[in-house]
Amino acid sequence: MLQIDLWKRVVIWALCALGLLLAVPNAFYSKVEGHNDAIAEIELSGTSPEREAMAAQWPGFLPSGLVNLGLDLRGGAHLLAEVAVEDVYSARMKAFWPEVRDALRPERSTIGTIRLQPSAGDELKVRISEPDGMTRAMEVVRGLAQQVVSLSGVGASDIEVSADGSALTVRLSEAEKRATDERTMQQSLEIIRRRIDEVGTREPTIQRQGTDRILIQVPGIGSAAELKAIIGTTAQLTFQPVLGRGSDPDANAGIGNEILPSLDEEGAYYTLESAPVVTGEELVDAQPAFDQNGRPAVNFRFNPTGARKFGDYTAENIGNPFAIVLDSEVISAPVIQSHISGGSGIITGNFTVEESTNLAVLLRAGALPAGLDFLEERTIGPELGADSIKAGQVACIVAFTAVLIFMFLSYGTFGLFANIALIINVGLIFGLLSMVGATLTLPGIAGIVLTIGMAVDANVLVFERIREEIKSGKGPARAIDLGYEKALSAIIDANITTFITAVILFVMGSGPVRGFAITLGLGILTSVFTAIFVTRLIIVMWFERKRPKELEV
Missing domain, CATH: 1.20.1640.10 (Multidrug efflux transporter AcrB transmembrane domain)
Structure with missing residues (x-):
């Protein structure tokens, strides 16, 4: 009815x-x-x-x-960015050298002296003075291998070790490269999303396209250049030992070292150890602040692992300078006055209030694992x-x-x-x-x-x-x-x-x-x-x- x-x-x-x-x-x-x-x-x-x-x-x-x-x-702004995933291979090999060096040092009686050799970005070459000890050297380095953390690479090793005469070469395995590419893309997506969210924009579109590209669309933002300023900086923060200071950028830094320009002092260059003591990945917080002279600065705090490494290094190197490096530029190179415990510190430099705030946003959101190449940009x-x-x-x-x-x-x-x-x-x-x-x-x-x-x-x-x-x-x-x-x-x-x-x-x-x-x-x-x-x-x-x-x- x-x-x-x-x-x-x-x-x-x-x-x-x-x-x-x-x-x-x-x-x-x-x-x-x-x-x-x-x-x-x-x-x-x-x-x-x-x-x-x-x-x-x-x-x-x-x-x-x-x-x-x-x-x-x-x-708003539209960007299509390509992630330089190869940069991560080079960073992995550079960070792997101290581990290889420390593992081979106890075997000097068998393999002789060890020296880092110039090599391609995605590999690590180490020369030993006793070729007869190459088998033992390869065995020790292979012992540093880890299993690939990936469903497609279950059971595979993350490194491949080979020998050519007295030179030992370490490379990332293909399975590890695939897993690294996937992690790099996921991390890049998450960090870009965090950076844009920190600025308070509405409903951004951040999507992966293909194997190594990211589409970014942000309504309501002024221009594509403004958007690039927010997300384009890799914000790679490292704390590296200082070996010297000079004015010649083309001087011979030595194997395992690098020469980087000073951000504050024009014409000044620092020679640093390439392997960092601590990296920005171990930061848990960064906030804009002012130093004791009332100048804009950034307070930072490490996680327990970073705090321990930072504390150990400062305790062992009192009186020596160390460099705070942001995106291959030395922000400052203070001399360590005392043991810095607790894992916190302050970054000072010739910042404006806006620059210190933006730097804190970038560090808090995390470092992009690789650089971005912008293939397409559009402002609507x-x-x-x-x-x-x-x-x-x-x-x-x-x-x-x-x-x-x-x-x-x-x-x-x-x-x-x-x-x-x-x-x-x-x-x-x-x-x-x-x-x-x-x-x-x-x-x-x-x-x-x-x-x-x-x-x-x-x-x-x-x-x-x-x-x-x-x-x-x-x-x-x-x-x-x-x-x-x-x-x-x-x-x-x-x-x-x-x-x-x-x-x-x-x-x-x-x-x-x-x-x-x-x-x-x-x-x-x-x-x-x-x-x-x-x-x-x-x-x-x-x-x-x-x-x-x-x-x-």
Whole structure:
């Protein structure tokens, strides 16, 4: 029979009211956005009259979730970066030398003296003075090998050791290179995401493309150059022993050493041991601060492992200088005055407040494991985004109006009921997008326009079924009941297949394609809900009130 229980009516209207309430903030976008930014700043940095005034723009008891605007709607920066994964091989081999040296030293009676030789970036060459001891040297170095930490390299060794006369060569195995590439990409993605999040941008898109590329899209940022300044610095921080200071960058540093320029003193160069004592990977915190002279600086703190190594080194080298190196430049080279325990210290230099803050952000987020080569960079101005929003609005209004007129002309009063449900449907879409914090792109607007067209399909199926039942002589109540009953399977089948398509697009696609898939999928859910439940409830309420003897559909 044509009846809907009271509790079902309450649930249907409650869901509609909740969805529309969640969508309301999008009608006051700038005010709600200012309110949200002010609340975030108050939580982070404390209150102020200006922030309180901005927060008061929107009532706190109302929802404040917004549909985030994508790069093509808000404007922003687009970068395609290639990760120089080969840099990691060289760094691994450079860091492996002290371990090889320490392992071979006890065997000097058999292998003689050991010397590091010039070698390619992805290998380590060590010459021994007693070729007869090569077998023992290879055995000792192979003992340093570890198993590859990777599902594809289970049981494989991370290094390969070979000999050529009196030279022993160590290389990373192919399995370890593959595992290293994967770790490097994952670490780069995570660090880029942390750096961008530290700056407080909204809904960035950071995705891996292919084997060694990363797509970065950040809405609302000023330019691609600004974005590159945030993420392009590798921020490789190391603490290295100082061997000497001079003014000739081309002097012979010696094997295992390097010459790096001073950041503060123009024309000054330091000769350093290549193997660092401690690296930035062992940092757990970095905060902007001021030194004892009131100049901007950065406080840092190591994890227990880094703190122990740093403390041991400073205890053994009191009176000697050591260099703080950032991205192959010596920030400062203080002399160790005493044992530094506790694993904390301060980086000083000719910083501005902004530079010290940015350095703290980079160090806190972590060092990029390898350099980035930017293959593509694009800045999308907010004017273009505004034009896209305007075009999307026009498209939605035209589609919406055309569908409303068509439904009313085709089905009369029943078409009017379908139009009411369609309006509720669009509100529910925006409510859901706001609730899940989805990003709306230009293809996403296309998905909403498509949903508007598809939303009436279910109603058309139902109304045509009702027409058929009326023609076969059924009464009004029975015709409506059978119309919904017989159209239900067709409605579900049609929308399930489209929803599966939306899921595939979301899983296989990226960026704008995902935005389209999200709006399409949510639109299908709301369309089915409004067609099966909302429109039917409106018709039932109308029928109970009017009790018509015959129907005109």
